[in-house]
Amino acid sequence: MSLFNVNPVDVSDYRRLARRRLPRFLFDYIDGGANQESTLQANISDFDRYRLKQRVMRNVDQVDPSTRLAGFSASMPLALAPVGMAGMFARRGEALGARIAQQRGVPFTSSTLGICPIEEVIAATGQPIWFQLYMLRDREVVKSLLQRAQNAGCQTLVFTVDLAVAGMRLRDFRNGMLGTNLRSKLSKMAQLLYSPHWLYNVAIKGKPHIIGNLSEVVPDPDDLNAYKAFVDDQFDPSVTWEDIAWLRSVWSGKIIIKGVLEVEDARAAVAAGADGIVVSNHGGRQLDSAASSISKLAAISQAIPPETEIYLDGGVRSGIDVVKAIALGARGVLIGRPWIYAMAGAGEQGLNNLLQTFHNEIRTAMALMGVNRIEEITADLIEETE
Secondary structure, eight states: TTTTTTTOOHHHHHHHHHHHHHHHHHHHHHHOTTOHHHHHHHHHGGGGEEEEEOOOOOOTTTTTTOEETTTTTSSSSEOOOOOTTTTGSSSSHHHHHHHHHHTTTOOOOOOOTTTSSSHHHHHSSSOOEEEEEBSSSSHHHHHHHHHHHTTTOOOEEEEOOOOSOOOOOOOHHHHHTTSSHHHHHHHHHHHHTTTTTHHHHHHHHHOOOOOGGGGTTSOOOHHHHHHHHHHHHHHHOOTTHHHHHHHHHOOOSSSEEEOSSSSHHHHHHTTOOSSEEOOGGGGGSSSOOOOOHHHHHHHHHHSSTTSSSSEEEEEEOOOOHHHHHTTOSSSEEEEHHHHHHHHHHHHHHHHHHHHHHHHHHHHHHHHHOOOSGGGGGGGGEEEEOO
């Protein structure tokens, strides 16, 4: 970042700050995607395929970007996505993220694989949050997790379905994050020594333990390799749509299915009883060369009943992107990397400021498109370029 650019504003600014502060293996973990990362890049670049229509001489004196997301009154159509190990990127990162989300009036989603347990995240806000679930082979562990989430006040479950097996995230191998040999260990030690801010504020002061929600069932919750071994062993590749009925039997709140990319799967999710779906390819971290999320959104939104809420995840980097997603049929978007970059790069204030930037961008775009309410952003205000 230039010496003259002292005020970070957008996602790219915070990404640069996060890259400076984090050990390389952690930055690569959040920044990277699967294989050659073509889907990761397409998630971002494909937003440029769409153009918004500028409308003039409209009364836009009362622009209001607020809406409702899964029954949650939100200041804008945006929620913080679940991010595994978010607490490794800032001190007690999930609790921090939830607290700022509450201040900015948007939902926060706590990951099954978060550093902070669900009870700590809820305690940071005193209000309900969303809880994200991966289906594990041990259903008793799943039932325990869901009971804890409901006891804490969670009413919305985000069920991730696109991780039957973990994608090939090559950066994690290149930087030694998952290595067990001497070279990998020395590499991680060197990276930590070059990240004194992270070492003091997060590793020492934050006392993070890997996957706090599952610390009792992972053999060594502080060992990244033990964490990966647990994931490889417990993520259940046999899950089908029929398992949604079992999930319904142990969860009384809303269920949003995350990881849908094809119309046929969207229809199957609705038939299985989903209250909502998230059009997503896991941020380009699973199947490389899969289509971008934004390119699939319109077809899915046209194929399922209007009462099923549609969200988009992947590639959202600005309020303009949010508006494009709404115009193509989304109720709202989930952002993952952006909130982690801001939190890792500039802490609570950074995340607060980034969410304010998103709000300002959405509000400004609405005014220049001639609309005052989110529901007025419709398909006739967007066009796809050649």
